[in-house]
Amino acid sequence: MGGERRDDHDGLRLRARPFYGIINKFLVDIHLLAQPFGFTKEPLPAFLSSIAIAVFVSLPFTTYTILAGLAGIPGDMLEAAKVDGAGAVRSYFGVTLPNLRPAIALASLINIINVFNSLPILKLMTGSIPGYKADTTTTYVFKLLQNEQRIDLSSALSVINFLIVLVVVALYLWIVKPMKEVS
Structure with missing residues (x-):
């Protein structure tokens, strides 16, 4: 009790810590870290961890598209x-x-749009950080709606977020310029 849990595998009593995880265990085991690091407790490492997870999640789709x-x-x-x-x-x-x-253009475009819709990953990774330092526009809108019940501001910011996605997609399509079929 009181922050401790029983590990049934080897009968040891371990104190539960919110910054333990498989990456921390691995880094401590290979002696890159002396003690576990709270990757999701500070804005910058949480944001970088979120980026790494978003890239990892998008790899299968991107790989199949390029294949x-x-x-x-x-x-x-x-x-x-x-x-x-x-x-x-x-x-x-x-x-x-x-x-x-064309395959790279499709994968990139869908991944760009997906970044703006990655609320579950970002919410889980940065939701415990107080304030708004680690937020993207999507998580900021969610926090405004969830914590402060600011429907007016969150609705307006959602429209702005949608416009940002449209501008990014338009710029991307203008830069990439779809290839014309040669007949």
Whole structure:
């Protein structure tokens, strides 16, 4: 009781600490840390941890999208580049990467939109931090709505958040410029 729990595996009494986790255990075991670190207790490490988790969560979708793009590259193009004397690096930058452009554009665009919708990850990671230092626009709106019941301000900020997403998508599409099909 009183902050302690019983570990049934080996019968030891351990004091429960909110900053324990598999990463902390690993870093302490390999002696990179002397004691566990509270990754979600300060704004900067919590925000960086949230970014790392968001990247980790987006890897499967991005990987499958790029694999689908790779599968769509005609073997004739790679063979023609090889016949023309292009090496592996030249073939990659001259044939493979340009043909992956639509797949990379799709994955990037969906990941950009997904970042703005990652409330569960960010809420779990930064929700215990007092104040608004580690908040994104989405978690800030959530805190305003949940903690302060400011429906008016949170609604207005949600519209601004949506406009930010539209501007980011428009800028991205303008920079990437979809490829035109050659007939």
